[in-house]
Amino acid sequence: DIQMTQSPSSLSASEGDRVTITCRASQSIxxxxxxxxxxxxxxxxxxxxAASSLQSGVPSRFSGSGSGTDFTLTISSLQPEDFATYxxxxxYSTPYSFGQGTKLEIK
Amino acid sequence: xxxxxxxxxxxxxxxxxxxxxxxxxGGSISTSSYYWGWIRQPPGKGLEWIGSIYYSGNTxxxxxxxxxxxxxxxxxxxxxxxxxxxxTAADTAVYYCTRHGAAYGGIxxxxxxxxxxxxx
Numbered sequence: 001d002i003q004m005t006q007s008p009s010s011l012s013a014s015e016g017d018r019v020t021i022t023c024r025a026s027q028s029i030x031x032x033x034x035x036x037x038x039x040x041x042x043x044x045x046x047x048x049x050a051a052s053s054l055q056s057g058v059p060s061r062f063s064g065s066g067s068g069t070d071f072t073l074t075i076s077s078l079q080p081e082d083f084a085t086y087x088x089x090x091x092y093s094t095p096y097s098f099g100q101g102t103k104l105e106i107k
Numbered sequence: 108x109x110x111x112x113x114x115x116x117x118x119x120x121x122x123x124x125x126x127x128x129x130x131x132x133g134g135s136i137s138t139s140s141y142y143w144g145w146i147r148q149p150p151g152k153g154l155e156w157i158g159s160i161y162y163s164g165n166t167x168x169x170x171x172x173x174x175x176x177x178x179x180x181x182x183x184x185x186x187x188x189x190x191x192x193x194x195t196a197a198d199t200a201v202y203y204c205t206r207h208g209a210a211y212g213g214i215x216x217x218x219x220x221x222x223x224x225x226x227x
Contacts, residue, residue, distance in 0.1 A: 001170075034213040043203055043220050044154070049213035087154060091212025095169040096156040 002026050002090050006099035012107040017078045021102045023071045023088035032092035033071045035064055038101075039084045047086075048073065078104075109134040111204050111218040118224045119198075125191040125223055129204030130184075137162045137182045142207050145178065145189045146214070147200040150222075155200075159207065160187055194225045 003026035013019050023033065031051040036044035046055045048064040051071055061076040075082055083106050088099040115127040129143070136143060144159030158168035160178045168176050172191070180187040191198060202223055206216040 032211060034211070036214070043217035044214070045217075046213055046215045049208070050211045055213070055215065089154075089212075089214070091207070094156075094159075094167050095171070096212060098154040098156070100153050 001095055002029060002093060002097050004088055004090055004097050004099040006086075006088055006102050008102060009100065010103040010105060012105050013078055014107045015078050015080060019075050019078060019104065021073045021086055021088075021104075023066075023073070023099050025069045025071075025090055025092075028068045029090045029092035031067045032090055033064070033066065034089045034091060035062075035073045036087045036089065037082075037084045038087065044087060109206070109216050111206065111216055113202060113204050113218045113221040115202070115221050115223060118226055119194055120227055121195055121225055122193055125189070125194050125198065125202075125225075127189045127202055127204070127221065127223070129187050129189075129218060131186065131206075136180065136185045136187065140209050142167075142209060143180065143187045144205050144207060144214075146203045146205055146217075147198075148203070148220075149197075149200040157189065157191075157202075161209075196225050199223065199225045 005024045007022045033051045035048040038044040052064045063074050085101045085103045110132045112130045119125045142159040145157040158178050160166045175192045177190040201220040203220045204218040205214045207214045
């Protein structure tokens, strides 16, 4: 099974900041990497697929990059609604697996 | 707009079978472009993929749960279902039904989730 490791586990930032979250796979997954945002009590929201493609309707301040084993999610200028937990997910092979999550909090 | 909704009986006792149905509205379940599946999230924890099913009935399960999981589809009713047998407290979680693309596997639609508590 492929293990996904995110860092950091939590992050404090201010509105307007640029933040980057990292996700590492235990083996190469090409670009089969997806990112999700989850707010308390809600289902995750699909943000990015294929490592760098923005899902329809997602603001352009979100971007993704990487291939192979190392990936990043960047939010260019934090907005109040961006404070949430972010998960990466590999869809290279089943069982699909998720990172443990990065909680983005207001500083 | 596609909408997924989980339906379930509520609390489940240890050793019993957890049964959930996902009703799909606003679109067809019989499409070659997508799989339909289940993901769970224990309270305060991360996400675990349980398994997926294609409209033809082909299934793929997480090996960690495979011996206890059955996912089935009823295309005529635009529903698919999850059965998890011999449950324990460790199976207490929010269960989400989902749709993911056949190409890249990104999960683009999620149900609202239903909390299933395993307790005697």
